[in-house]
Amino acid sequence: xxLPTDIVSVPAEEVWFNAPCxxxxxxxxxxxxxxxxxxGYRVVSKVENRxxxxxxxxALQPKKDITINIICHPFPFKSESPPVDTLIIEWVDAFExxxxxxxxxxxxxxxxxxxxxxxxxNP
Numbered sequence: 411x412x413l414p415t416d417i418v419s420v421p422a423e424e425v426w427f428n429a430p431c432x433x434x435x436x437x438x439x440x441x442x443x444x445x446x447x448x449x450g451y452r453v454v455s456k457v458e459n460r461x462x463x464x465x466x467x468x469a470l471q472p473k474k475d476i477t478i479n480i481i482c483h484p485f486p487f488k489s490e491s492p493p494v495d496t497l498i499i500e501w502v503d504a505f506e507x508x509x510x511x512x513x514x515x516x517x518x519x520x521x522x523x524x525x526x527x528x529x530x531x532n533p
Contacts, residue, residue, distance in 0.1 A: 425480060
């Protein structure tokens with residue numbers, strides 16, 4: 411089974427928010443599918459009460475892109491020990507003939523690829 415096409419993210423490695431995180435902030439993440447097959451994607455955070463990703467999952471058409479909003483909720487920020495948070499982008503080839511996102515693509519589908527983005531905070 412072949413690997414799914416690489417997904418391209420902008421930004422590529424880090425998303426940034428302004429500290430001290432006293433109010434809700436939003437930043438954009440663009441995902442692009444440079445390949446010729448439909449991809450299923452999902453973006454998750456291990457700190458669910460801090461970040462909301464909208465839309466957090468979906469189908470990404472070949473040669474298309476989508477802009478996703480990442481919302482950071484206010485939280486107690488300590489500049490001497492900033493959090494070490496990440497967002498995980500996962501993607502997989504869609505089932506042949508399907509056009510609407512299906513969570514089963516990740517469970518019963520092919521190879522799930524992952525990319526980790528660091529979350530950083532401006533002082």
